[in-house]
Amino acid sequence: MIAPSAYLLLSAVLFGIGVVGVVARKNILIILMSVELMLNGVNVAFVAAGSYLGDVAGGVFAFMVMTVAAAEAAVGLALLIALYRLKETVDITELKVLKW
Amino acid sequence: MVNGILDYLWLVPALPLLGVVLNGAIALFAERPLLLKEAGGHGAGQDDAHGRQEPPAYRKWVAFLAPALVGAAFVVALLCVLSLASRPADGRTFVQILFPWIQAGSFFVPAALQLDPLSSVMILVVTGVGFLIHVYSVGYMSHERAFARYFVFLNLFMFAMLTLVLANNFLLMFVGWEGVGLCSYLLIGFWYEKQSASDAGKKAFIANRIGDFGVLIAMFLLFWTFGSLTYTEIFAKVPGLLGSGVLTTGLATAITLLLFLGATGKSAQIPLYVWLPDAMEGPTPVSALIHAATMVTAGVYMVARSSALFLLAPDTMMVVAVIGAVTAIFSATIGICQTDIKRVLAYSTVSQLGYMFLACGVGAFTAGIFHLMTHAFFKALLFLGSGSVIHALSGEQDMRKMGGLKKYVPVTFATMFAATLAITGIPGLSGFFSKDEILWQAFSSSHGSPVLWGVGTLAAGITAFYMFRLIFLTFFGDSRMDPEVEKHAHESPWTMTLPLSILAILSVAGGWIGIPAVLGGSNLFAQWLAPVFHPVAAAGAHGAVAAGAAEEAVHHPAALEIGLMALSVGIALCGIGLAYFLYRVRTGKPAEIVKQWPTLYDVVVHKYYVDEFYEWAVIRRIVNVSTGLWQMFDALFIDGIVNGVADLVRSAGGRVRRLQGGVVGGYAFSLLAGAVLLVGYILYRSVVQ
Numbered sequence: 001m002i003a004p005s006a007y008l009l010l011s012a013v014l015f016g017i018g019v020v021g022v023v024a025r026k027n028i029l030i031i032l033m034s035v036e037l038m039l040n041g042v043n044v045a046f047v048a049a050g051s052y053l054g055d056v057a058g059g060v061f062a063f064m065v066m067t068v069a070a071a072e073a074a075v076g077l078a079l080l081i082a083l084y085r086l087k088e089t090v091d092i093t094e095l096k097v098l099k100w
Numbered sequence: 101m102v103n104g105i106l107d108y109l110w111l112v113p114a115l116p117l118l119g120v121v122l123n124g125a126i127a128l129f130a131e132r133p134l135l136l137k138e139a140g141g142h143g144a145g146q147d148d149a150h151g152r153q154e155p156p157a158y159r160k161w162v163a164f165l166a167p168a169l170v171g172a173a174f175v176v177a178l179l180c181v182l183s184l185a186s187r188p189a190d191g192r193t194f195v196q197i198l199f200p201w202i203q204a205g206s207f208f209v210p211a212a213l214q215l216d217p218l219s220s221v222m223i224l225v226v227t228g229v230g231f232l233i234h235v236y237s238v239g240y241m242s243h244e245r246a247f248a249r250y251f252v253f254l255n256l257f258m259f260a261m262l263t264l265v266l267a268n269n270f271l272l273m274f275v276g277w278e279g280v281g282l283c284s285y286l287l288i289g290f291w292y293e294k295q296s297a298s299d300a301g302k303k304a305f306i307a308n309r310i311g312d313f314g315v316l317i318a319m320f321l322l323f324w325t326f327g328s329l330t331y332t333e334i335f336a337k338v339p340g341l342l343g344s345g346v347l348t349t350g351l352a353t354a355i356t357l358l359l360f361l362g363a364t365g366k367s368a369q370i371p372l373y374v375w376l377p378d379a380m381e382g383p384t385p386v387s388a389l390i391h392a393a394t395m396v397t398a399g400v401y402m403v404a405r406s407s408a409l410f411l412l413a414p415d416t417m418m419v420v421a422v423i424g425a426v427t428a429i430f431s432a433t434i435g436i437c438q439t440d441i442k443r444v445l446a447y448s449t450v451s452q453l454g455y456m457f458l459a460c461g462v463g464a465f466t467a468g469i470f471h472l473m474t475h476a477f478f479k480a481l482l483f484l485g486s487g488s489v490i491h492a493l494s495g496e497q498d499m500r501k502m503g504g505l506k507k508y509v510p511v512t513f514a515t516m517f518a519a520t521l522a523i524t525g526i527p528g529l530s531g532f533f534s535k536d537e538i539l540w541q542a543f544s545s546s547h548g549s550p551v552l553w554g555v556g557t558l559a560a561g562i563t564a565f566y567m568f569r570l571i572f573l574t575f576f577g578d579s580r581m582d583p584e585v586e587k588h589a590h591e592s593p594w595t596m597t598l599p600l601s602i603l604a605i606l607s608v609a610g611g612w613i614g615i616p617a618v619l620g621g622s623n624l625f626a627q628w629l630a631p632v633f634h635p636v637a638a639a640g641a642h643g644a645v646a647a648g649a650a651e652e653a654v655h656h657p658a659a660l661e662i663g664l665m666a667l668s669v670g671i672a673l674c675g676i677g678l679a680y681f682l683y684r685v686r687t688g689k690p691a692e693i694v695k696q697w698p699t700l701y702d703v704v705v706h707k708y709y710v711d712e713f714y715e716w717a718v719i720r721r722i723v724n725v726s727t728g729l730w731q732m733f734d735a736l737f738i739d740g741i742v743n744g745v746a747d748l749v750r751s752a753g754g755r756v757r758r759l760q761g762g763v764v765g766g767y768a769f770s771l772l773a774g775a776v777l778l779v780g781y782i783l784y785r786s787v788v789q
Contacts, residue, residue, distance in 0.1 A: 019772055022768050022772075023765060023768050023769050023772060024765070026765070031768075092764045092765065093763060093764075093765070095764065096761075096762030096763060097762075
C-alpha cells in the first residue's frame, strides 16, 4: 500500500501547478483550466484522506467538488465566450475597465 | 343627570370643522385645478372671447355650506345657553369630556369643553357675529377667485375660536389660541401675491408668537404650582395653596404677567399692538370678524377667565390697567390722523381693547366682558360698513377720495352712523352702557384711580372725534371721488346689507341687558356673569379686597356716578362738536393746523415712529445676530464639521483605491498571499502549542 503522504504530495503538487497557472498566465482559458487543476488537487487529498481514515465523507466531498467544478466550468466558459464577443481578446491584462 | 341639549355642546365647534372638511375638499379638488389652469394663462383668451364666464357650480355649494354650518352652530350654542340658563345660578357650569387627550404620569389633560356663563357669552358672540359675517362675506367676496379657500380659512377660524372659548383647560385653550393665530395669518395674507399683505401676515404671526411664549411659560408655571391645567381644578386649589404658602404673591404675579404678555400679543396692546393696523391688508370681513369682533378679544377673555389668579397679584392688575388705559389713549390719538378708512377703525379697535383691559385691570371683569360684547357688535358693523363703502367704490380705501356717499349707499350710511353713535357712547346705545360701566369702575373700584378715569374719559372724547371725522369725511360734504369710480358707486347686495342691519339693531339694543342700577336697570348681564367672577373673588385672603370692590362702589353716592356719566357724555359731545367744526364748518382748518404744528403732525401721522423704533431697536439687532450666527456658526462651524467628514472620507478613499489596480493577476496574487499567510499562521499556532 502506498503511504498517504505520497497522495498528499501529489495533491499539493497539482494544487501548486494550478496556483502558478492562475497567477502567472494571461489567457483566461488557461486560468480556468488551472482552477480545475487546483480543484482536482483538492479532490485527490479528500479521497486519499477518506480512504486512509475509512471515512466515506471524503469521497462524498470529492463528488461535491466535482459538481461545483462542472457548474463553475459551464458558467466560466459562458462568461469567457461573452467576453470574447465583446472584447475580441482572451488576454486578462486587457480587461481593466474597472481600473481607476 | 339629564343634560338634554347640553350633551350636544360638542357640535358647536364640530359644525364649523365639518365646514372646513367639506369646503376644504371643494377648494382642493374643484377650485385649485381651476385656478392653476387660469394661472397657466391658457384659458384666458377663451374667456375674453365669450365675455364673462359662468361662475363655477361649486361656488353655490360653498356659499351655502359655510354660513349654514356656522348658523347651525349658533342655533346649537343658543339652545345650550338657554338650557344652562334654566339651571340654578350656582350650578351653571357644564363640563363635557370628549376624550382623554394627554396622559403622562401625573400630567393629565382631557379634551373637554366647559360651558359656563363666561364661555356662553363668548360662544354666542362668536357664532352669532361670525354667522352674520359669513353671510356678508358671500356678497363681499363674490368677485374673488379663491372663493372656497377663503371660506375654508374662515370656517377653520370659527372652529379654533370656539375651541379657545369652550376649552376647560389652559392647554386646549392654547390650541385654539394658536389656531386663531394661524387663521389670522392665513387670512391677512389671503392676497399673498401682494407683498404688503404677505408681510403683514408674517408681522401678525411673529408679534403673536412673542406673546405665545409668555403663555407657554405661564402654563409651565401653572402646572408646576397646581399640578393641573384644568380651570376648575386650578381655581379650586387657589385658597388651599395660598394658605400653605406655596402660592406666593410673587409667583402669582409672574404667572399673570406672563399670561398678560400673551394677551398683549393676541389683543394688540402696547407693546405688541403694531401688527393689528397692518392686518387691515386682509379682506374686510376678516378684519371685522378676526381683527375686531372675536380673535383680538381672546386676550380679554383669557384674563377674565384667569381672574382668580389676577386678583391675587395687585402689581399685575395695576400693569394691566395702566397698559389698557395708555393703549386706549395712545392709539386713539394715532387714529386722528389716519386717512385709510380701515386703519382708523383698526386703531379704534386697539383703543377699545385698551378699555377692556382697563376694566380687567381695575377688577371689573364683568364690565370688560360687557364691553367686549357690545364692541363686537358695533365694531364688526363699522368694519362691515367700511367694507360696503370700499365695495361700492371698487376698492378705494382712502377717505380723502370719498365724501358725499350718503346718497349712494343709504343703508350702509344709516347702519354705520348707528354704530358710530354706539362707539361714541351716546346715552341709550350699547357702547354707552359698557363704556360708562368701565369708566365708573376705573374711578370707583379699589384698584382704580381718578387718573385712570381721566385718561379713559379723554380717550372717549378722542374716539368721538375721530369716528365722526370718519363719518363726515366719508358720507358728508362734496364728493372727492374719481368720476370713473363715482359712476359705478352702488349700494351692496342684500347679503351684505342684511348683516349690517341686524348688527345695527344689536349695536343699538345690545347694551340694554346691562343697564346699571343707578339708571333704574337691573344689570342682567352682571347677574349672569356673577357666578364666574364672584365666588372666586370672595375666596382667599386677597380676594376679599376685590370682592369689596363691587360693594365699595355702592358706597359712592348715585349722584357722583350720574355726574361722571354726564361728564363723559359731555366730553364725547365735545369731540363730536370739534369734528363737526373741523370737517363740516371750517374744512380748511385741519390743513392750517397741520401747517401750524408740522412736527407734531409728522410724529402722529407716522404713528409715533413706533414701527421704526422697533425696526431699529429689535428687528435690526435680531437680523444682525442672525447674520452673525449664520456666517460664523453655521457656515464655519457646522458646515466645517460636515465638510471635514467628507474631506476625510475622500482623502482616505483616494489612498485605498490604489489597491484596485484592475489587473486580475494582481488580485489573484493577493488572494494567494492571503491564503499563504492564513495557513502559515494556523501552522505556526499549532507548532507553538
